[in-house]
Structure formats: C-alpha cells, structure tokens
Amino acid sequence: MIQRKQTKKICIGDTPVGGETPITVQSMTNTDTRDAAATVRQxxxxxxxxxxxxxxxxxDMEAAQAIRSIREQITIPLIADIHFDSRLAVASLEHGAQAIRINPGNLGGPEKLARVVDAAKRHKAPIRVGVNSGSIEKDLLAKYGYPTPENCQALIESALTNVxxxxKLGFDEIKISIKSSDTLTTVAGYRExxxxxxxxLHIGVTEAGGLIAGTVKSSVALGILLFEGIGDTFRISLTRDPVEEIRVGFELLRSLRIRERGPELISCPTCGRTRxxxxxxxxxxxRVLxxxxxNLKVAVMGCVVNGPGEAKEADIGxxxxxxxxxxxxxxxxxxKLPEAELLPAFLEELRKMDAEAQL
Structure with missing residues (x-):
C-alpha cells in the first residue's frame, strides 16, 4: 500500500494540489502561445x-497578453512558464495565468523577484520554483559539482535557496520541481x-526523449517516486504530441493503483497464430477508449482459440x-462475425457498455 507524503495544500485555479488531494497529471503546449487559436485547440x-x-x-509580451484569450476558452488551470524576464511573469498574471513557473535565480535580482511575488499575491496565484540540472547557479556548481545520483546537492540547494x-517576501503558495534528464539523479534528488x-512537489524527467525512450525513463523515475509516496503533480515529458504525455501519465497511475481514468486496455503481443x-x-x-x-476492462486479442481464456477477466473483448x-x-x-464487421460491432457494444457503466 502506497503511503503518500502529506504536503502543504495549494490551489491552482480551482484545482487543489498537495495534501490529500489526488495526484494531478499535467502537460505543456508546444504551440506558439501567441497563436491563441492553435493553443486553445491543442x-x-x-x-x-x-x-x-x-x-x-x-x-515575449505578446505571448503573455494572449493568455487572456486562451483562458476564456479552456476549463483547466493555466500556468505561465517564464524564463529571465520578470516583466513577462507580471504580465502573465495580469492577463489571467493562474500560476507561474519561474527560476527565481535568473529573474535579474531581488527587486525583480519582489515585483513578481507581489503580482502573485495580488492575483492569488501560486509560484512553482523550477530548477533543472542545466540552470543551476554557477556558485552552487562550483561548490557541489554537476548533479549526479550520488551527489544532487546543487539541485537541492538551488531550489531551497530560491524558495x-x-x-522572505511573505509568500508561501509554492510548488517545487528539480528536474534532471538522468533517471537516477531525478530519483535521488526528489527523495532528498x-x-x-x-x-x-511537481516531479518529472526533463528532456526525456521520444515516445519509447521518454516513456521508459519517465515511468522508471516517476514510478519509483510515486510508489514511495513522493509527488503531487507530474508531467511525462515526451518529444511527441502532448496528448501522448497524458495517456502515459494516467497509465502510470493506473499501474500503481493510484488513480484510474477510463477503461483499461489488455492486448496480446501477437504470435504466429495471429491471422x-x-x-x-x-x-x-x-483511440476510442x-x-x-x-472503468471497463477491455481486451484485444490475436486469436479466437486463446483470446477469451487469457482475457477472461475483461468486461468485453x-x-x-x-x-x-x-x-x-x-x-x-x-x-461471432466476419472480420469486416468485427470492429464496428465491437465498438458499438463497447460504447453501450461505457454509457451503462456511467449511469
């Protein structure tokens, strides 16, 4: 049984994070934020x-201003991702961002950070302090060296110093992330x-890679951490359509029996009997699922001989x-149907069962 660590509860818009609230799955758009229509579609x-x-x-400022239009057309909370320019953080909040992600150390000094925090207070928006292995302050790198699984103190100290x-500015609606592209460094860092x-904590492996490599690296690191009760939000970072990140994310939660969303698919890997x-x-x-x-359990099997037996626990297959x-x-x-009629008939029956299960 997973014993999740109890953390401070914050709210991003109407979505609670931390405490005893469900672990949330998030993603990031890869559209040009200035193109509000394309961003909303995604x-x-x-x-x-x-x-x-x-x-x-x-x-840039045009992207910050586009947030207002985007917010008006979506239902989930929106976080603005800021690097280097404190003015963009303030403008994003003024145009409706419900939280911001910053690395306080690269905003240009205490005065600029203070202006960002003041804006966050006014708009009741949490701040995610996000530190990556590639963005650690030079003095910390000189002191601790580049983060490794055996020594991830530079990541830890960077995050906690910025927090x-x-x-000190009187603000504690904070979430923290310390991402590395290395699986074991990610695990060691978040544990500490x-x-x-x-x-x-927002957990993730940054720059994880494409669908296969990124899924494996992220699932290993995040699976370990979530099993140990660490993590309140997470993202599966893939060089892919971000919808794939969400699909992998919920399957990860399902595999750990933390959360379930939608039907579970069981499918065989095929063999020489498949025709x-x-x-x-x-x-x-x-795709339909x-x-x-x-929470139906759905099976797709390769042969009539073994299919029903091997997947007898499936609600439908x-x-x-x-x-x-x-x-x-x-x-x-x-x-029993001809192959040409099989898929349409199966999907029709599946949709009926899904509708009945939700009554």
Missing part, C-alpha cells in the same frame, strides 16, 4: 485526454528534497481469426 485536445493542468511558454528568497520540505491485423485493431480501440470515462472473429464478455463468446 489544450482542448489535452482536456479531452484528461489533462488537469496546462503550462504554456511565455517568450527561501520567496518566503522530499525529506527537506513539506511543499508540494488478423491486430496492431491496427488495437490502435483504433485504444481515450474518450471514455468508465475482441479476438481475431482467419477472416472471422468473436466478441466476448467475461470470457464467454457474445458474437
């Missing part, structure tokens, strides 16, 4: 996939940070054969 797709908090890059600077602070295009079949079923909310296939429920054959 966020709506992410909302449909289950994204609960979204972050947008703010590289202390914000606390969790021992030294009660602020909520149907199972890859395409599974992909289409998975992303739009569903119930489909198994292919040579030019034919079956739909089964709880291991019992429900329908």
């Amino acid at each position: 966020i709506k797709g992410l909302e449909e996939a289950g994204c609960e908090i979204i972050r947008v890059a703010v590289p 202390a600077a914000i606390e 940070l969790s021992r030294r602070t009660d602020y909520p 149907i295009d199972l890859f395409s079949l599974a992909e289409e079923v998975e 992303q739009t569903m909310q119930s 489909v198994a292919g054969g040579h030019g034919t296939g079956i739909i089964f429920k709880k291991g019992v054959v429900f329908k």
Whole structure:
C-alpha cells in the first residue's frame, strides 16, 4: 500500500494540489502561445485526454497578453512558464495565468523577484520554483559539482535557496520541481528534497526523449517516486504530441493503483497464430477508449482459440481469426462475425457498455 507524503495544500485555479488531494497529471503546449487559436485547440485536445493542468511558454509580451484569450476558452488551470524576464511573469498574471513557473535565480535580482511575488499575491496565484540540472547557479556548481545520483546537492540547494528568497517576501503558495534528464539523479534528488520540505512537489524527467525512450525513463523515475509516496503533480515529458504525455501519465497511475481514468486496455503481443491485423485493431480501440470515462476492462486479442481464456477477466473483448472473429464478455463468446464487421460491432457494444457503466 502506497503511503503518500502529506504536503502543504495549494490551489491552482480551482484545482487543489498537495495534501490529500489526488495526484494531478499535467502537460505543456508546444504551440506558439501567441497563436491563441492553435493553443486553445491543442489544450482542448489535452482536456479531452484528461489533462488537469496546462503550462504554456511565455517568450515575449505578446505571448503573455494572449493568455487572456486562451483562458476564456479552456476549463483547466493555466500556468505561465517564464524564463529571465520578470516583466513577462507580471504580465502573465495580469492577463489571467493562474500560476507561474519561474527560476527565481535568473529573474535579474531581488527587486525583480519582489515585483513578481507581489503580482502573485495580488492575483492569488501560486509560484512553482523550477530548477533543472542545466540552470543551476554557477556558485552552487562550483561548490557541489554537476548533479549526479550520488551527489544532487546543487539541485537541492538551488531550489531551497530560491524558495527561501520567496518566503522572505511573505509568500508561501509554492510548488517545487528539480528536474534532471538522468533517471537516477531525478530519483535521488526528489527523495532528498522530499525529506527537506513539506511543499508540494511537481516531479518529472526533463528532456526525456521520444515516445519509447521518454516513456521508459519517465515511468522508471516517476514510478519509483510515486510508489514511495513522493509527488503531487507530474508531467511525462515526451518529444511527441502532448496528448501522448497524458495517456502515459494516467497509465502510470493506473499501474500503481493510484488513480484510474477510463477503461483499461489488455492486448496480446501477437504470435504466429495471429491471422488478423491486430496492431491496427488495437490502435483504433485504444483511440476510442481515450474518450471514455468508465472503468471497463477491455481486451484485444490475436486469436479466437486463446483470446477469451487469457482475457477472461475483461468486461468485453475482441479476438481475431482467419477472416472471422468473436466478441466476448467475461470470457464467454457474445458474437461471432466476419472480420469486416468485427470492429464496428465491437465498438458499438463497447460504447453501450461505457454509457451503462456511467449511469
């Protein structure tokens, strides 16, 4: 049983973070924030996939000003991601950002940080202190060296020093992240940070890579941390459509029995008995499942012989054969159909079951 560490509770818009609240899955847009229409389209797709908090890059004043229009068209909280320019942080808050992500050490000094904190107070917006291995202050690197699994003190000290600077300004609605592109450094760093602070933690592996490498690295690091009760929000960082980040994120939570969203897909890896295009079949079923909310267990199996038996715990399943296939429920054959009719009939029955499960 996972014993989650109790952290300080904050709210990003109407979404609570920390304390005993559910671990939230978030992502970041990869559109040009100045293009509000494109950014909104992407966020709506992410909302449909289950994204609960979204972050947008703010590289200039035009992007900061676009936040107002974006906010008016979405339902999930929006975080503005700021680097170097304190004016962009203030402008983002003035235009509706519900939280900001900054590295206080690169904003240009105490006076500029104070202006950002004052704006956060006025707009009741939390601040995420975000430190990456590549953005640590030079004096800390000289003192501790570049972060490694054996020595991640530079990351820890950078984050906590910046948090202390914000606390001195009378502000404690804070979330912290200390990301590395190295899996073991990420795990070691967050373990130590969790021992030294009660602020909520946003966990993740930065610059993790594409779909395969990024999923593996993130799942290993975040899986370890979440199993140990560490982490209040997280992002699976992928060089991919950000919707994939959300899909991986919820599957990670499901695998640890922390949270479930939508049906669970069980599918076989195929073998020499497979006589149907199972890859395409599974992909289409998975696409449809992303739009569903119930907790059905759904199976896509490669052969009629073993399908119902191996997936007998599934609420509903489909198994292919040579030019034919079956739909089964709880291991019992429900329908036998020609291959061309199999997928449409299966999806129709699946949608019925999903609707009934939500009544």
